[in-house]
Amino acid sequence: xxxxKTTTRARLISTAAELFRRQGxxxxxxxxxxxxxxxxxxxxxxxxxxxxxxLLAVVDHIAEIFxxxxxxPAADRSHDPIEEIFTIFDLYRQxxxxxxxxxxxxxxxxxxxxxxxxxxxxxxxxxxxxxxSGRIEGLLRRAGNRLPPSLDHMGLAQLVVCTIEGAVLGAxxxxxxxxxxxxxxxxxxxxxxxxxRMGAAAVAxxxxxxxxxxPQTADWRSW
Amino acid sequence: xxxxKTTTRARLISTAAELFRRQGxxxxxxxxxxxxxxxxxxxxxxxxxxxxxxLLAVVDHIAEIFxxxxxxPAADRSHDPIEEIFTIFDLYRQxxxxxxxxxxxxxxxxxxxxxxxxxxxxxxxxxxxxxxSGRIEGLLRRAGNRLPPSLDHMGLAQLVVCTIEGAVLGAxxxxxxxxxxxxxxxxxxxxxxxxxRMGAAAVAxxxxxxxxxxPQTADWRSW
DNA sequence: GTCTATACCCTGATAGAC
DNA sequence: GTCTATCAGGGTATAGAC
Numbered sequence: 001x002x003x004x005k006t007t008t009r010a011r012l013i014s015t016a017a018e019l020f021r022r023q024g025x026x027x028x029x030x031x032x033x034x035x036x037x038x039x040x041x042x043x044x045x046x047x048x049x050x051x052x053x054x055l056l057a058v059v060d061h062i063a064e065i066f067x068x069x070x071x072x073p074a075a076d077r078s079h080d081p082i083e084e085i086f087t088i089f090d091l092y093r094q095x096x097x098x099x100x101x102x103x104x105x106x107x108x109x110x111x112x113x114x115x116x117x118x119x120x121x122x123x124x125x126x127x128x129x130x131x132x133s134g135r136i137e138g139l140l141r142r143a144g145n146r147l148p149p150s151l152d153h154m155g156l157a158q159l160v161v162c163t164i165e166g167a168v169l170g171a172x173x174x175x176x177x178x179x180x181x182x183x184x185x186x187x188x189x190x191x192x193x194x195x196x197r198m199g200a201a202a203v204a205x206x207x208x209x210x211x212x213x214x215p216q217t218a219d220w221r222s223w
Numbered sequence: 224x225x226x227x228k229t230t231t232r233a234r235l236i237s238t239a240a241e242l243f244r245r246q247g248x249x250x251x252x253x254x255x256x257x258x259x260x261x262x263x264x265x266x267x268x269x270x271x272x273x274x275x276x277x278l279l280a281v282v283d284h285i286a287e288i289f290x291x292x293x294x295x296p297a298a299d300r301s302h303d304p305i306e307e308i309f310t311i312f313d314l315y316r317q318x319x320x321x322x323x324x325x326x327x328x329x330x331x332x333x334x335x336x337x338x339x340x341x342x343x344x345x346x347x348x349x350x351x352x353x354x355x356s357g358r359i360e361g362l363l364r365r366a367g368n369r370l371p372p373s374l375d376h377m378g379l380a381q382l383v384v385c386t387i388e389g390a391v392l393g394a395x396x397x398x399x400x401x402x403x404x405x406x407x408x409x410x411x412x413x414x415x416x417x418x419x420r421m422g423a424a425a426v427a428x429x430x431x432x433x434x435x436x437x438p439q440t441a442d443w444r445s446w
Numbered sequence: 447g448t449c450t451a452t453a454c455c456c457t458g459a460t461a462g463a464c
Numbered sequence: 465g466t467c468t469a470t471c472a473g474g475g476t477a478t479a480g481a482c
Binding site for chain 1: 456457458459460461
């Protein structure tokens, strides 16, 4: 259910985004979207000629949410580029936990489902992922000589994005953020090693604690 | 199309596995499965009371394919535990490239789609992923003192599985194995660092080449 | 175990008044 | 822009002969 004082078009999009995340695109009927968005069939097809057009609008909507809800705040609150990367992880985690994503990224769900069936949507999703990877890569370059000069910045950025998305998949499958937290902890260790801090403590799971905003990491071994 | 000299049940399962991977579960109709498996509606519902029962059989079928096509061969051909892990990656890559998966793991697709809608299937998929993670963890422990004693074996195993699955997602989205290759190369670097081989060369993208069976890594920068 | 025929429902999409 | 009513088609699943 979506607050009333918005435009019908906006309500349709945000409602659909939520339903697509939870149920998938194919399993979400137009009728359900219309009902939960407090709209009607006439309104729907006035704004979107077909269901697939709504899907494209939803992808853009999601990309915007990631920008305003994760990337921009992370850039605001941290001046150190590497710390900014892990702030992104932390804000992502918050979205998964308390925020609207409740254990599942809308991008991951859509990517897996529509890759083969909707070429246009696939291309748009690939663009969004590339932009995320590009952001991370830029941060890695800004870290300058803190990272090895021979580092493959683009490759590491791709690893980061792939790992996070895979971790979201694992978290959803296990109904637990434990896989996500484990992945973040390992990425931290990797970054520490790259920064040549090779003390034995850095390799232990709690070598560097998860940022303070992410308290729950106790049960991650149960995965 | 599936070869004839098999049982109808087996043909239905393998055909469905392929269609689910390509189109997704919801978007694959029972009629299509029946048609492409050279079966009939009567046969289908004789073996499977409902479509969801077929889905469970498909999950088991896929898990078996991974065992016989990836994990077992990797164990046979390599005696070094860490090398065995990367052999697993390489065999996975071959399946994505030449093998039946053609740019998309059936497990990844199903995981993303059915997590929320089919609790029983979700639980079964989680088991399969846990078994993969357990295999990797066992290999890491067998590596003994080559890895830091304080290493969190389970966490690293989870990272590996999450990263591979995320990389498969990226590869599918980009219609290219480049994201997959980039992820593997970074994992290799991470493992090298953990083994205390911190030469500058180890950080470069081609620091340690991908195994000989995976020639195509030239275009990975284009992602 | 396999076949044909079919029931029944829900889907995306349309028509036309307001 | 919004509404109601409705369509045509494909969805899963069943019945009953062979």
